[in-house]
Ligand code: CTP
């Protein structure tokens with residue numbers, strides 16, 4: 001099935017605190033965004049659209065060297081994905097939305113997401129089990145509930161969708177409304193979201209410690 005990859009790379013990376021936008025920070029000598037685009041292409045998407053910080057377009061064009069189409073991202077991840085979706089091939093059957101901040105995601109995750117879409121799922125997310133006891137707290141930090149861990153999952157990217165379904169879900173989402181991921185956007189429409197196995201290597205680089213761990217992985 002024809003698939004477009006979208007990479008959300010327009011964030012500034014405040015929590016990482018680097019001297020440049022997070023997606024341009026090098027890991028093993030390659031900017032995070034270059035890793036993310038390579039994962040999608042290696043896993044089988046046909047083309048990639050990257051949402052970038054408008055002021056950094058040239059720097060992204062330089063490092064991506066024609067491997068992806070660039071669009072100006074927005075103030076939120078939701079706005080950035082919306083912009084990339086609008087610029088993506090409307091004829092593609094599927095769209096996979098990935099974070100530049102998950103540079104070491106193995107292409108096998110992309111393959112699993114594409115397989116589930118090809119089997120007819122309208123929406124697919126890679127997930128991992130939760131290993132710690134996880135609790136709900138109130139405003140004072142007092143534990144109010146402890147959900148059954150066996151029913152909990154940690155959600156990663158790339159998240160895959162029928163393109164028609166994702167475009168419809170973004171059309172239905174009021175402009176300016178922000179959701180944490182794209183599965184939440186389609187769930188707001190009542191679309192069922194299937195899960196496939198994620199991968200610990202798809203961990204998100206958020207703070208400096210995460211980048212240090214990723215560096216250790218690429219040096220091995
Ligand atoms: N993202 C985006 N557009 C935004 C904000 C975030 O495309 N306006 C992207 C980021 O580039 C990143 C992904 O969404 O690849 C996940 O976001 P996050 O890890 O929060 O990255 P940043 O927003 O850059 O980091 P921070 O929140 O620490 O500033």
Ligand code: MG
Pocket residue numbers: 011
């Ligand atoms: Mg952010």
